[in-house]
Amino acid sequence: MDRRAYLRGIAGVSVLAASGCLGVGADESTEYDIGMSTQAFRPEQYEVGVGDTVVWRNTSSHAHSVTAYESGLPESASFFASGGFEDEQSARDAWASQTDGALHQGDSYSHTFEVAGEYQYFCIPHERSQMVGTIVVG
Template structure:
């Protein structure tokens, strides 16, 4: 069984149990496929491990708009910066969000391929103060 199929099954079971209290919009069979879900103020799972060269897909299953934005100081040296909207810096992503750009709308995805091993810290711009952050661990 591949990890996305496994995660979809786990997420579907958990979502059914929690749908009334988490603000989940859509985790049914027509929901986009993904590795990391977005709740009201959380990434699920909060930490995710992949190997060099793998692509991570975040899916917004919440009713609110979110972002995936790397902390510039929280990525390995030599790694490509990533942010929904394709921005080249954390400040550019923050500035763009204020203008309505970089949004991951409900039932849409964002993906990034990780080429450098290490830990990558990221967050959601509008929900950062609520603790919406996560870590991608990239191994050889």
């Protein structure tokens, strides 16, 4: 085998290996709808249809929560929060006392939206850093 043929073979294998790595990343993105970086939901706004389920995934090394603002829910919509709390104050109290409702790196939370409208939500420990998001259900 001459040197040029060998180098072409190495280059081809490198391209295939790199494209395989990119494919893994693409598959991982389909496992969730909204990621959580250090202090932000990505994307900050997400649109779905009535009856659709949204999946959040903590993609950072910091603990986060997904907590609805009760004042930011459409009329007759269900409250939602990681940890399964009944209302916003219960979620805040649990976080302050025990860090309940925490999503650690790689953890996911999902909620099905049954009422059309805009839903405002936030991360309890990063609320002051404006880690907030909006779900638009149409």
